[in-house]
Amino acid sequence: SQQGEEDPQALSIQEGENATMNCSYKTSINNLQWYRQNSGRGLVHLILIRSNEREKHSGRLRVTLDTSKKSSSLLITASRAADTASYFCATGLSGGSNYKLTFGKGTLLTVNP
């Protein structure tokens, strides 16, 4: 399985601190994505990094990808209470005309005011 595995499973920080979450996967991928899920809601796409990219930024988000180690990290800088959510990495792989995502189990981030 190419399923991503996030680490840590849970993370609790103070507002203003940085939060780092890691994801490891097993097989080759076309890209890796990060999604956020607020409690009781659907998933929201945050950022996508392709297999030939090493780093990508979007606002307070920074994602890195190391395909040699089959790992990725998501950094949220200057965290806010509103960042409290579960964060999932998802590995993407194309097969013919199909494209599928495989999700990890997620990291629960709690940002304390």
Add this chain to the structure above:
Amino acid sequence: NAGVTQTPKFQVLKTGQSMTLQCAQDMNHNSMYWYRQDPGMGLRLIYYSASEGTTDKGEVPNGYNVSRLNKREFSLRLESAAPSQTSVYFCASSEVGGETQYFGPGTRLLVL
């Protein structure tokens, strides 16, 4: 645009009952997906439809059927519900071959 909508939001079934979960998207996307999410687990793909008229099995298809009614709608049917199917079900859509998926708010299903 409403994005991806799902009905119902919550449902309680008895073992052996059947029901259909509805999903619709207004983004003119070609591909649609059904996932289930269980506590402490990521999302697992049940079925997907790469384009109108096609459907394929995902990781956990047993006990489910799907219908791609038209480009907008993709339904998931439980013919004979089992307690193991208690879960939160999410529908998603993307452009054909598209990488970013857009999710609905989910349907919470409890099978007693």
